[in-house]
Amino acid sequence: MSETSLPVALINYIGLSAVLFFIGVAGVIVRRNPLIMLMSIELMWNAANLLFLAFARVWVNNAGHIFAFLVITVAAAEAAIGLAIVVVAFRRAKYVDVDEAALMKG
Amino acid sequence: MIVFWLLALALVASAVFVITAKKPVYSVVGLLANFTALAIMYLTLSAEFLAVIQIVVYSGAILVLFVFVIALLSSGVAPFLVGPDRLPAAAGGGTIAALIGLALVVFGITQHPATIGPAGGAAPVGPVGTAGAFGSVADFGNALFTVYLLPFEITALILMVAVVAVILLAGDTGPSIQQRLRRKREPIVRDPAFDAAMHRGEPSSERAS
Numbered sequence: 001m002s003e004t005s006l007p008v009a010l011i012n013y014i015g016l017s018a019v020l021f022f023i024g025v026a027g028v029i030v031r032r033n034p035l036i037m038l039m040s041i042e043l044m045w046n047a048a049n050l051l052f053l054a055f056a057r058v059w060v061n062n063a064g065h066i067f068a069f070l071v072i073t074v075a076a077a078e079a080a081i082g083l084a085i086v087v088v089a090f091r092r093a094k095y096v097d098v099d100e101a102a103l104m105k106g
Numbered sequence: 107m108i109v110f111w112l113l114a115l116a117l118v119a120s121a122v123f124v125i126t127a128k129k130p131v132y133s134v135v136g137l138l139a140n141f142t143a144l145a146i147m148y149l150t151l152s153a154e155f156l157a158v159i160q161i162v163v164y165s166g167a168i169l170v171l172f173v174f175v176i177a178l179l180s181s182g183v184a185p186f187l188v189g190p191d192r193l194p195a196a197a198g199g200g201t202i203a204a205l206i207g208l209a210l211v212v213f214g215i216t217q218h219p220a221t222i223g224p225a226g227g228a229a230p231v232g233p234v235g236t237a238g239a240f241g242s243v244a245d246f247g248n249a250l251f252t253v254y255l256l257p258f259e260i261t262a263l264i265l266m267v268a269v270v271a272v273i274l275l276a277g278d279t280g281p282s283i284q285q286r287l288r289r290k291r292e293p294i295v296r297d298p299a300f301d302a303a304m305h306r307g308e309p310s311s312e313r314a315s
Contacts, residue, residue: 012114015212023122036133043124043125053148057241062245063254066250080268081271
């Protein structure tokens with residue numbers, strides 16, 4: 001199966017994935033709300049997954065599908081732990097703002 | 107082809123909306139649109155099983171988790187008192203840094219275009235819905251439980267670690283549940299006007315839950 005069988009050329013998928021990934025990076029850098037930072041991290045996971053699946057389709061190889069599946073699993077675990085940390089931080093301190101989070105200072 | 111560009115537009119627009127929305131709930135709605143568009147794009151890539159998984163796990167489980175945490179953290183706070191999340195002074199610099207990173211990646215892609223060669227080992231590509239075609243449940247399961255069994259088992263370990271970690275983190279180690287229920291909830295985002303009112307000691311009866 002060659003590249004021409006894709007709806008558009010592979011380079012478009014790579015570019016779209018890069019754009020989505022760096023939108024996520026910008027979200028993590030710019031926003032200080034931990035919930036929105038976690039959502040930005042999810043955007044980055046998804047950009048990586050899109051790349052996995054595009055290459056899996058081009059190379060007609062299952063490995064990309066398997067590892068996209070594993071990425072989704074790890075992302076779910078990460079979201080659960082991240083949100084638990086947010087809840088704990090909110091419980092201990094008045095505000096949740098990552099600039100003010102000093103819980104790890106001991 | 108037009109489908110790709112429509113989906114790409116939806117993906118980028120919803121992603122930008124996620125990181126610029128004033129309130130976390132709006133971000134969740136943007137994220138929902140993003141995940142749905144991505145699931146449709148997975149379908150165009152013959153990944154039908156992963157499209158379903160994307161909807162079930164992301165749009166289902168993870169987003170519900172986000173909504174629950176937002177509801178938990180803002181319970182007892184009147185909606186209009188939850189001030190808008192501010193875009194701090196890092197906004198300009200962060201955007202520029204992300205654009206520079208994106209430019210570097212694009213430069214790298216154009217310098218070394220991926221060499222594409224067909225490779226075997228999987229079922230042939232067929233229309234979405236074809237039994238046993240590439241990306242179908244049968245094809246995916248065959249690979250997952252034979253060649254990639256070890257990564258799959260490691261996933262089980264990761265999930266167990268996550269469960270233990272969440273119980274340890276969010277478990278009841280602090281004040282009792284009654285004390286926590288009596289304690290005032292504070293908004294997750296800071297509102298300077300509201301802070302000033304609090305410091306002046308003005309009554310805040312409208313915040314009563």
